[in-house]
Amino acid sequence: MDFEQLKTFLHVCRLKSFSRAAEKLGVTQPAISAQIRSLEKEVGARLFDRDGGKVTFTAAGRLFEPFAEHCLQCHSHIVVAVNELYRSARGEVSVSASEATSLYILPPVFAEYKKQYTRVNLSIVRAEHLRSIEMVVNREVDFAIVSTPLKDPRLTVQCIHRDEIVLTVSPAHPLATRSTIKVDEMLQFPMLLLKQGRQRTLLNNFLESFDAQPRVAMEVDSSELLKRLIAAGLGMGFLPRANVDDDVRGGLLKVVKVEGMRISRELALIFRKDRTLTHAAHAFLEIATNSTEQLYPALRTAKAAL
Structure with missing residues (x-):
């Protein structure tokens, strides 16, 4: 049973004629008859009595009519709702991101x-x-924001944010009064590090380029926890500038420049290439990719410094 059969059935009902229904629908009368026979076979009962040119309901046809009307109304509502979803921003947009992001x-x-x-x-x-990444690939969310580089042929990757990784200390730290230090000065103090991730890899590469061995006081798996431990005076650590700007302005943290250190990180918005984006998702994509710097002034400052 399909919607075309139901539409044909209702046209025959209203016009009480196979030939007029065929003319109205722009098909041949045999095509109308074939659709009605197929429908009757599926329903398991005759829907019309035909006596010459006169067409009347059977009892089954009269019972079937309101259900056919309801099905076509539902079909119409579905089509309108889906079209509306892609014409205007409504529905839901889901995004996966780390705690810090x-x-x-x-x-x-x-x-x-x-x-x-x-x-x-x-x-x-x-x-x-x-x-x-897994949630985007499995269609559990519309978008994710992750660090780059990322190479996956299934995904579209659009950079939305770039800032630097900075050495951060508490106001009571011995280096807090310094604006710039050398790498060997930094190595004299305990360091708090993230256990893994792109940020840790970039930092390891930087330290290896100086053949430097940091005094690791603790490794943690959360950048937010890392920031709180630094503020509590347990050691110094490296964090994205966007994560600490508010705390620096509030006097809770200090940023110290390290000579020769230029580490930046990029965040990208990712989504499946084969995903059909709703109007709402397209709108989010546009705002996230085109307006990040305008929405967050600190990003402009950080980007200009790189």
């Missing part, structure tokens, strides 16, 4: 998006790098 990068993007598209429900799933 959720705290420091996404809020201004989400705020601008909700200001423009109030009828869209935004949801964020906090997950680390590999899990975020």
